[in-house]
Amino acid sequence: MSLVVQKFGGSSVADADSIKRVAQRISLYSKAGHQVVVVVSAMGDTTDELIDLAEQVTDTPPARELDMLVTAGERISMAVLSMALNDAGVDARAYTGSQAGLITDEVHGKAHILRVTPGRIQEALEEGSVAIVAGFQGVSQSTKDITTLGRGGSDTTAVALAAALEADVCEIYSDVDGVFSADPRVAPAARRVPYISCEEMLDLAANGAKILMVRSVEYARRYAVPLHVRSSYSGRLGTIVSDDPERVIPIDPDVTIRTADVARRDAADPTKELPMDDHSDPGLEAPIISGVAHDRSEGKITVVEVPDIPGRAALLFDVVAGSGANIDMIVQNSSTVDDTVAISLTLPEDDAPAALKAIEQSHEAIGYAEVRYNDQIGKVSIVGAGMRSHPGVSATLFRSLGEAGINIDMISTSEIRISVVTEQSALDDAVRVIHSAFGLDAEQTEAVVYGGTGR
């Protein structure tokens, strides 16, 4: 018997029929004897509709009241899902975030979880019930007010509960089959990644992959919770996110698998419906890179002719950080003609107005000549633990972009990631040529697996 946490997003519970379908999936696990905790988002567009309602009465809703309002969405979906389960003969009980013990700080709209005290959930499980928990919400330890966890909050709820309950796996259900080697809308040859480390997943998420939020992956890594990102529309294997290749997790009511075996088995027949009982080993060599992420949401600030005096660059970064902006990449170029430097930095477009204002207010102290801002940039990143042991990765990256005529504006690297900034109009092409250059296209992967050539 396993303890499984299953999280269903808003599109999986958009209407009564979807909810009944989700209830059927949950009941398979419950009826097979597993303990199941379900975390659920608000139905379909409910959250947006509630925010619209708020905007009809005020332009400046107090954060506390807005949290109270939007959390009604999960209260509705969890109660209806619980009813559907009971109707299917499964004893189920729904709990708000507060009842489930999600204790947070008091920062409305983006609260952090301080601790999880799931006593009522454990009681429900011990009594043989499925526990349904409202995602995205908690209760403030200090004020006892209802809080929300911000974007991707339901994933975080699921991972936090899985950690507190020491669940065998935390399944994240959505309408796609898992994590892909690139966004399939941009790179049609993108393929599903069967197994990925937390570190790689973090780098993908931080650089534009939208399937999981950074925060839930960080939580999963910290508490060693294996994640399984999969579709609520099929019984197929999705993507396992874990740092422990020896961890054995349930992937179906009747099947468990060692995480390190997932990629191997998946490659043998990537479209196969579970349960899988094929123990053949096709001898897959792990690809050098796991995926290509892209991001259009950043802008670039360039500060020109900053005096090359110790402390001036530091002052600039202090000023920008003080405006609340999250700086991503930084490039500094020395002038060849005078004692000045040009400093470029990228940051979320939403943070740019405050940062620009702060820089202008410090014009005299920094002593620069000019500030420029460009929001037409794009960032493409390759992520893969295999890069550590493979020389020539950056050479392949730059050669493929050069052959496609794509200019590189900025570069940043970590041990398992290279990101480059290009013009936004060239971004989609950049994703495709890089995806091909590293042998990630679906046909090429077949060649690698079965022919041993092609890379």
Add this chain to the structure above:
Amino acid sequence: MSLVVQKFGGSSVADADSIKRVAQRISLYSKAGHQVVVVVSAMGDTTDELIDLAEQVTDTPPARELDMLVTAGERISMAVLSMALNDAGVDARAYTGSQAGLITDEVHGKAHILRVTPGRIQEALEEGSVAIVAGFQGVSQSTKDITTLGRGGSDTTAVALAAALEADVCEIYSDVDGVFSADPRVAPAARRVPYISCEEMLDLAANGAKILMVRSVEYARRYAVPLHVRSSYSGRLGTIVSDDPERVIPIDPDVTIRTADVARRDAADPTKELPMDDHSDPGLEAPIISGVAHDRSEGKITVVEVPDIPGRAALLFDVVAGSGANIDMIVQNSSTVDDTVAISLTLPEDDAPAALKAIEQSHEAIGYAEVRYNDQIGKVSIVGAGMRSHPGVSATLFRSLGEAGINIDMISTSEIRISVVTEQSALDDAVRVIHSAFGLDAEQTEAVVYGGTGR
């Protein structure tokens, strides 16, 4: 400075514009320096829509989950109302029933309040905030689950909070101007009753008047909370419900009044907008009866030829009570030809199937000949404390019905009430002729007040 509890029903907060209008009314009290607690129902048809959603997934929603679902409605309305108040420059905070300290038993769908611990509400008031509280809901003391109080529950929430906070008045806002001497849709000449005792209000509510539920009036009487039933669309005085003629209550941000003076002042100019500063005394003589209530929702069971043996009638009533039915009126007629009696009783139509089944299952034990059921009955009641000191009330009642050709089927009386059962098709006529016979029609009242004749 007064402490005022104001309850707004679903039609008063049906959409964003209604909510803004209600916020304006509340802000008048808050800005005048009063402490205000607002109890709010779900917006318009929200509760029905949530129940519809439940019915799309199951025919048998568990009561616990249904309570969880429908309470989302008040969570939405209270948060939006709080936002609208903040937008109007009034500091306001919304609280669920649980947060407001509405502690109940664990009977989902019709929980009873065990105690009220409004510590957070008092804190909010002390800090100068308006406290918005979700009506209709509480939290079970034993299970910590969310409960609902059943029909009219928001009124009960308001009265319970007013009692716990020792409020100066509990205002019940709706879309009508107060309690009327009869349903204006049936008796167009019905007039608003300015002042009524709890006992009379209870009898009106128990006999079909729908503006207040019996339970909230009982609560108000027990804890001596003065109620003010009024319209959210006008500033006019509504109906004061109180047993204390000396109680001084706020009826407007700048006006208080002794309850005994209400009727007098109101009669002077019943359409006058508040604030009222007219201290003239038109010398109104209190009408003998306060109002005429009617009820179409009951049915009549008649058990024929019950042996006239001690204990048989008692057994019948035991059997009916055991089926969960609330018996209203009872009439027993002895036969003139044999040693049997016929027993008729009225009860809510919803309770009839179970009661009939129970009676049939006890056929042998009771030993009756036949059971009949009639759902085409109507009940009309006159209520008034003045009846105590006025002889001939029942004579006037029966004469007026007789002259109109309306047959009386059953009669029941208390010290301040007479109820008669008629054919349902004659009910509306019965309401009108009684309303006229007791001088309640609007023109006649004018005559009584100003001319001293006409009764």
